[in-house]
Amino acid sequence: MEFPFTLPRGYVDGDGNVHREGVMRLATARDELVPLKDQRVQENPAYLSVVLLGRLIPRLGTLTDVHAGIVEGMFAADLAFLQRFYEKINTDGTSLATTVCPECRHEFQLDMGSRLGE
Template identity: 40%
Template sequence: MSDDSMGFGFVLPKGLVDEEGTVHREGAIRLATGNDEIIGDRHPNLSEYPDYRPLVMLSRTIVELGTLPLVTPEALENLFLIDLDYLLDLYNSINPGEAELGMSGEQPATPYPSCIGR
């Protein structure tokens, strides 16, 4: 799928495995809207778990994932980390920098000063 009105096509590296054991790899994601931000910020899990926001935003913008009838944050909880990273990178590449998603608590890898020059 190309970057038309249906969204940007993707293929997950591993794929989401549903409760029946079906692997879902191909899908499409669309650009995020202001409405996604407003409604996404009202998700009940966000008050207790702010780190849940990327799953909420991905579930609002992924328009298709394999044969799943509906992409929900709860379904995305079962993503392999490589697939979550892939989707976050894709989301961030098609949306402006101000809307960038990431898992909080992640720190870039930087060598500890005493290790430099060894």
């Protein structure tokens, strides 16, 4: 199962192209275990999310070979967005989050994969 998302900033490739639209698939147990054997993760546990996300994003813009090196080159805001998005879809099985309007207290659902803030 895949979930579409839009990065807040976008990954800029070597040619200056900005890639914002992508999809993330649900993680399997294997997806979460394999990165633990990765040398980069063993040397720096903070690198785990970079390797994991590189396994779970099959497409970003026109890029179809997304890997840890691409995730590593993303802006911090995009990495933080992807970490939250990963947590949401793998915990709840959906990209929808329930929230409440601070003014009228009306409860509604927000699609985390949409273009937040636009």
